[in-house]
Amino acid sequence: MKKIQLRISLYTRFMGGVAVLLVLLVVSILFVIEKREVQTITDESRNRGILIARNFVILHQQQFVFWDLDPIQRNIEDQISDELIYVVFYERNGTPQVANDFIQKYESIYCCSRLAGEITPESFFTEPRILRTGGRVLRILEIELPIFAESLPADSVRGPGLPSRWGSVKIGLSLEDMHAAINQTRKMLILIGGVGFFLGMIGTVFLARRITKPLKKLVDGTVRISRGEFTHQIEIDSGDEVGDLARSFNEMSRDLLRTRERMEEANRRLIQAEKLASIGRLSATIAHEIRNPLTSVKLNIQKVAQNEHLDEIEKEHLSISQEGISQIEKFIMELLDFTRVADLNVERFSIVQVLEESLKMMAGCFMQKGIIVDKKFDDRLPQVPVDGDRMRQVFLNVLRNACEAVGQGGRISISLAPVQKEDGRKVRIKIADNGCGIPEKDWETIFEPFFTTKPSGFGLGLSNARKIVEQHQGLIRVVKKRGRGTAFEVLIPCEGAE
Numbered sequence: 001m002k003k004i005q006l007r008i009s010l011y012t013r014f015m016g017g018v019a020v021l022l023v024l025l026v027v028s029i030l031f032v033i034e035k036r037e038v039q040t041i042t043d044e045s046r047n048r049g050i051l052i053a054r055n056f057v058i059l060h061q062q063q064f065v066f067w068d069l070d071p072i073q074r075n076i077e078d079q080i081s082d083e084l085i086y087v088v089f090y091e092r093n094g095t096p097q098v099a100n101d102f103i104q105k106y107e108s109i110y111c112c113s114r115l116a117g118e119i120t121p122e123s124f125f126t127e128p129r130i131l132r133t134g135g136r137v138l139r140i141l142e143i144e145l146p147i148f149a150e151s152l153p154a155d156s157v158r159g160p161g162l163p164s165r166w167g168s169v170k171i172g173l174s175l176e177d178m179h180a181a182i183n184q185t186r187k188m189l190i191l192i193g194g195v196g197f198f199l200g201m202i203g204t205v206f207l208a209r210r211i212t213k214p215l216k217k218l219v220d221g222t223v224r225i226s227r228g229e230f231t232h233q234i235e236i237d238s239g240d241e242v243g244d245l246a247r248s249f250n251e252m253s254r255d256l257l258r259t260r261e262r263m264e265e266a267n268r269r270l271i272q273a274e275k276l277a278s279i280g281r282l283s284a285t286i287a288h289e290i291r292n293p294l295t296s297v298k299l300n301i302q303k304v305a306q307n308e309h310l311d312e313i314e315k316e317h318l319s320i321s322q323e324g325i326s327q328i329e330k331f332i333m334e335l336l337d338f339t340r341v342a343d344l345n346v347e348r349f350s351i352v353q354v355l356e357e358s359l360k361m362m363a364g365c366f367m368q369k370g371i372i373v374d375k376k377f378d379d380r381l382p383q384v385p386v387d388g389d390r391m392r393q394v395f396l397n398v399l400r401n402a403c404e405a406v407g408q409g410g411r412i413s414i415s416l417a418p419v420q421k422e423d424g425r426k427v428r429i430k431i432a433d434n435g436c437g438i439p440e441k442d443w444e445t446i447f448e449p450f451f452t453t454k455p456s457g458f459g460l461g462l463s464n465a466r467k468i469v470e471q472h473q474g475l476i477r478v479v480k481k482r483g484r485g486t487a488f489e490v491l492i493p494c495e496g497a498e
Contacts, residue, residue: 011212018204026193026200037185041178046126049143049173053124056087056169057147064089064097065149065166072098085131085140085172089147092167103172106131114144115168121148128175139179144170214242221249230257258422269470290332298325344387344471351427351492352377352416354388358395359414362403370409378417384427384494390468391492394476397461398431398488405435405486418494425494426474432487443478 056079060072069089076087077100086103088096094113103110114125124145131138148163221234230253234246304310305318359366359373366373402412415430438446445451449463469476474492481487 009212010215011208014208014212015201015204018208019201022197022200022204026197030189030193034186034189037189038182041181041185045141045173045175045178046143049126049141049171050124050145052084052173053143053145053169053171056171057145060089060169061147061149064147069098076100083174083177085138085174086170087172088170090168090170092165094168097167109142109170109172113168113170114142115146119146119165121146121163129172131172139175140172141175141178142170142172144168211242214246218242218246218249221253225253225256230254230260290328294325294328294332298322298329301325344390346385346387348383349386349388349391350381350383351386351391351429352381354386354391355395355414355416355429358392358399361392361396362399365400365403366412369403369406371403371406372409372411374411374413376413376415380418381416381427382418382494384492386472386492387468391472394465394468394490395429395431397465398490401461402431402433402435402486405437406433407435410434419491421491423493426491427494429490429492430479430487431490432481432485434483434485437484438478438486446478447476 060075063069063072072089076098079087080100080102086100086109088099088103088110090113091097094115096110096112099110109129109131114127115123124143126144127142129140129142131140145168146165147167147169149166217234221232224232232253233250301318301321305315305322310318365371399412406412411434413430413432415428417428419426419428442451447462447466449460451463466476469490469492472492474490476488476490479487479489
């Protein structure tokens with residue numbers, strides 16, 4: 001049977017754990033405080049009762065010694081109240097002598113003294129009692145103190161002038177006020193405990209959110225990363241361990257993004273290489289099959305054209321045929337160049353020099369259309385390891401496309417500058433025109449073999465340019481520019497192609 005596991009969030013577990021700890025802490029503290037407060041109130045009530053009993057002893061000591069009991073009786077009746085329930089005077093042998101009328105009905109209390117054994121003037125007896133009267137339950141603290149007085153010459157066995165015990169006084173002090181004070185104290189402690197628990201839980205909620213909110217962001221980040229969103233960054237600026245974890249996580253996501261981009265680029269290049277290899281084999285076969293009979297056709301047309309008996313119309317037709325054959329030969333040569341993987345003859349060149357040579361070769365085309373060329377070359381450009389002839393071919397392809405794209409009196413802008421990329425220092429060549437432009441959806445497709453947006457051409461120029469640039473471990477792409485037209489960016493590493 002599959003075990004069902006209950007999922008409890010970290011926030012819930014943290015809140016539950018802290019709540020339990022707070023309850024235990026508050027209950028423990030309140031328990032200790034309550035015990036001390038109850039003991040304090042009890043001791044205060046006992047001391048007050050002892051003080052009341054001692055006042056009775058001091059007030060009626062002489063009267064009791066001389067057995068003047070009537071004043072004692074009257075004073076007892078006057079002092080009886082809701083707090084002082086009863087007063088009983090005992091002689092030295094424990095027999096009651098004077099008491100209020102109420103206590104005489106309770107024989108167990110009234111009958112005898114509780115002081116026994118060796119008694120000193122400092123001795124006392126206390127005991128809580130419960131009295132039931134008229135449907136009421138009275139909680140009472142019973143206190144009994146001895147009565148000592150100086151002995152008479154003929155009456156004391158201890159000798160004349162020495163204090164001797166003459167009896168004792170017992171009082172019953174109501175504990176209702178004490179219990180009310182204890183209950184009030186307990187209510188106050190419960191209120192304080194509740195407020196403390198409430199404030200503690202508020203602090204716990206704040207602390208729990210402060211701890212779990214960054215963790216939730218981390219969890220959300222891992223979920224988004226698992227979905228392939230490697231650009232997602234976790235925004236946690238704390239300087240604790242959670243912040244360190246977030247920064248490490250962001251660095252990991254950036255590394256994953258770079259790795260994925262490299263893998264995608266490697267996969268694209270692998271697919272492109274396989275595609276070019278297949279096209280190359282097919283193209284080589286087609287070129288071979290076309291070239292041989294085409295050579296025979298070309299030679300025969302040239303031989304026929306040398307005949308002096310041809311009229312002008314026939315010569316014109318033969319000339320058109322020769323131009324068509326030359327066009328086919330040019331296509332075959334481009335096709336063979338595209339399929340051929342030549343080794344690079346790498347030397348250190350000034351990229352400005354290579355580009356200037358390409359511009360000189362295109363000068364006639366620019367002059368014919370009245371094209372203005374704006375050049376912006378950085379003075380800090382280093383020499384780069386390139387195959388000068390192959391890179392010149394790249395620039396010629398891009399410049400030729402730009403020349404064909406712009407109209408009469410158009411403008412071509414060329415900029416050269418060193419840039420620092422993640423994988424090293426590079427030289428950036430940017431060639432932009434204000435021509436008709438290329439749709440953004442075709443920015444990547446134009447580098448595919450045989451793809452062209454022009455009415456004439458074979459669609460191999462830019463494909464060949466990309467192949468040459470990638471042989472130099474560089475990059476060629478179309479980038480955005482202000483206004484109309486197209487901008488090509490070529491990145492060539494300053495090191496690495498040697």
